[in-house]
């Protein structure tokens with residue numbers, strides 16, 4: 001029998017690369033944690049209806065990409081394809097919006113699932129770090145989120161990313177635009193599926209990647225010309241706040257995004273080293289989502305950054321994160337008695353908060369020293385029968401190569417001192 005492999009479109013995170021993923025999640029969430037966002041965790045699956053209503057019946061995500069299942073009890077569930085609908089559902093369920101402290105600011109980190117055609121940067125299981133600010137309409141909140149994502153990418157060391165910005169209008173002006181666009185699109189020479197799309201989700205037609213379609217779209221009505229005064233003023237304020245913060249962005253009136261809940265501000269972070277799957281993150285305002293899933297009116301805004309693509313972007317820019325070695329001390333026993341004694345020292349070090357590891361399996365000195373090297377430990381402790389007879393261990397500084405005998409009883413304290 002052949003061995004099992006990870007399912008198509010998925011991959012495992014194994015050391016040492018997995019450390020980069022952990023660090024990326026940490027760096028992306030740090031600015032959020034410092035800006036009043038509280039951590040939220042929701043289940044990996046939800047009732048399928050939440051996404052159908054929230055993300056939208058006309059989106060690819062809902063119609064083609066959801067992993068749905070019926071439980072033995074007859075519940076219709078879906079693995080979560082995104083986080084926003086779940087987080088809003090959870091906030092409503094916990095009445096966070098009623099605690100009198102709006103906006104409710106939340107951040108999350110986890111796995112998401114979409115049945116997409118796998119390719120470089122596009123997976124069926126991927127991970128996001130996201131942020132949602134629920135219950136407040138304020139251009140400064142939209143700006144805050146974009147600035148924090150920019151800060152996160154910059155502190156990772158990324159440079160070749162760009163911010164695309166657009167406004168999709170609100171429930172007043174977008175329907176007017178939608179109709180004007182539909183009238184224009186219905187006269188074009190398009191295939192059946194695209195014709196259907198005109199009726200369900202005409203803005204998505206603007207997103208069509210095919211050259212012959214794009215050619216026909218040159219004179220399409222522009223959303224910008226249809227924005228109501230309130231939306232225009234709101235968008236101008238977001239732009240002004242970003243500019244004042246020194247965050248560069250590009251206006252992109254074609255930016256539509258693949259989820260139906262967006263209103264007003266939408267944005268995407270794209271990286272130029274990633275080929276076709278260039279969006280490393282995206283988000284926007286979703287003022288109507290709460291009502292769409294049965295809640296009160298709660299204008300909100302958020303984003304999600306893709307961890308997988310952020311790691312690919314780091315690799316594309318050859319950015320090496322400064323990941324300190326996880327082990328500070330590595331113990332190498334020579335013989336049975338030394339094994340017992342050094343295992344005790346390692347336990348003592350760990351209890352004192354010093355990261356320590358041990359050469360398990362009774363290997364010889366050479367093999368064990370190789371492992372010590374690989375661990376990145378600054379110090380090794382070596383002890384054999386003769387050392388024990390003299391009541392000492394050999395303490396080696398792996399950086400300078402210096403080695404000295406230290407009384408066994410003082411080894412832990414000496415290491416604590418040296419490691420500061």
Ligand code: HAM
Pocket residue numbers: 081082083084114116121122123124125126127128130131132258259279280281282283284285286301302303304305306307308309
């Ligand atoms: P999204 O644009 O669908 O937005 O996903 C955000 C990011 O997740 C993308 O920019 C990409 O980096 C990553 N991503 C999405 N699909 C895949 C995939 N198949 N493989 C690898 N990475 C992927 C949302 O999910 C919204 N919930 C964002 C949001 C939050 N809007 C408001 N609040």
